[in-house]
Every structure is written in structure tokens, then in C-alpha cells.
Amino acid sequence: MAWIRHSHCSFCGTPFPAELPWPRQCEHCGQISYLNPLPVAVTLVPVGDGVLLVRRAVAPRAGQLALPGGFIDLGESWQAAGAR
Structure with a gap:
């Protein structure tokens, strides 16, 4: 269940609304999070x-x-x- 592991902004910890599509932009800090970050x-x-x-x-x-x-x-x- 990737949505549970990635339910919060990895930069500031603010919860994402469950219906927010990927990539997700944090409403608090503005950072963009991707479900499949590649190194x-x-x-x-x-x-x-x-x-x-x-x-x-x-x-x-x-x-x-x-x-x-x-x-x-x-x-x-x-x-x-x-x-x-």
C-alpha cells in the first residue's frame, strides 16, 4: 500500500489529502513529491x-x-x- 507509506510530505511532514494525484505538491511547504523517485x-x-x-x-x-x-x-x- 504505497499510499500509506507516502501519505505525508517527505520535506515537512504535512499530511497529503488522500485524493491528491501524483506528483503531489505540498500545500504547506510547496515541495513536489513523486511516488517513484529515481536516484x-x-x-x-x-x-x-x-x-x-x-x-x-x-x-x-x-x-x-x-x-x-x-x-x-x-x-x-x-x-x-x-x-x-
């Missing part, structure tokens, strides 16, 4: 006086600059995901 790893790679950026090839924000990163695979450490 990601983002890396900062120093290059001279700056950091390495990549140009996104896929949506969202295809063609825009971003820090290198991606989803952490099941059983993978954040360190391994960052290196990948």
Missing part, C-alpha cells in the same frame, strides 16, 4: 578554471548544456554510476 549521480569534472559540461542528446532539454550524469542502476554505487 541519479552527477559529476563535477574540473577543467582548467571551469568544469566539464555536456550537450544533452535526448529530451528533456535536448541540445542544452548540462553536468555529466545519469540514473544509478540497481545494485550500482553512486561512485560507479558517476564514473560510468
